[in-house]
Amino acid sequence: MSEKYCGGPNFEEYVVCPYDKVHRIMPTRLAYHLTRCAKNFPSSKMVRCPFNTTHLHSVTNMQLHVIDCPDRAALERYKLPDSMPPAEPRPCEFNIACSEDWDAEPPAPTYDPKKYCETELVIRNPQGAPPAARRQFRERERRRFLESQRF
Known part of the structure; x- marks a missing residue:
C-alpha cells in the first residue's frame, strides 16, 4: 500500500484505506482498521508486507514493494548491525585546541x-x-x- 494522503480540510494526517478508497484513517488506527476492513472484502487478493503489516499490495506489486519498502532497512539493520550503516549519521568527534578556559571563574568581582x-x-x-x-x-x-x- 502506498500511503497516499488525501486532500481537503484537516485531512493532512489521514491515510487512504487500500481496500476502500473512501475510507480515511488516522495512521495510528490503520492496523486496527485493516483487520476489520479485510473482513468486508474477502475476495480481494491483497498481501501484507513482511516488514510492515500496514503495507498492503496486490500479489503482482508485492515483489517490487519488498525491494523498495522503507521498513526493510530497519529489519536488516537489526539482523546485521555491523554490515549496515547506522540509521543516523554519527556526530563528528573532534577537539579544537583552544587557550580559553570557559570553566574558570572570570577575573571580574561579583556584583553586590x-x-x-x-x-x-x-x-x-x-x-x-x-x-x-x-x-x-x-x-x-x-x-x-x-x-x-x-x-
Missing part, C-alpha cells in the same frame, strides 16, 4: 546590589520596617544625597 546602592545615588525604599525606622532611613538617605552632591 546592596553595596552598589549604598555608594551610588539610587533611591531606595525600606520594606517591612516600622515607621520610626523608615523615618530614620529616609533622613540618612537625605544626608547621603546632600553630601554626594557637594562634590
Whole structure:
C-alpha cells in the first residue's frame, strides 16, 4: 500500500484505506482498521508486507514493494548491525585546541546590589520596617544625597 494522503480540510494526517478508497484513517488506527476492513472484502487478493503489516499490495506489486519498502532497512539493520550503516549519521568527534578556559571563574568581582546602592545615588525604599525606622532611613538617605552632591 502506498500511503497516499488525501486532500481537503484537516485531512493532512489521514491515510487512504487500500481496500476502500473512501475510507480515511488516522495512521495510528490503520492496523486496527485493516483487520476489520479485510473482513468486508474477502475476495480481494491483497498481501501484507513482511516488514510492515500496514503495507498492503496486490500479489503482482508485492515483489517490487519488498525491494523498495522503507521498513526493510530497519529489519536488516537489526539482523546485521555491523554490515549496515547506522540509521543516523554519527556526530563528528573532534577537539579544537583552544587557550580559553570557559570553566574558570572570570577575573571580574561579583556584583553586590546592596553595596552598589549604598555608594551610588539610587533611591531606595525600606520594606517591612516600622515607621520610626523608615523615618530614620529616609533622613540618612537625605544626608547621603546632600553630601554626594557637594562634590
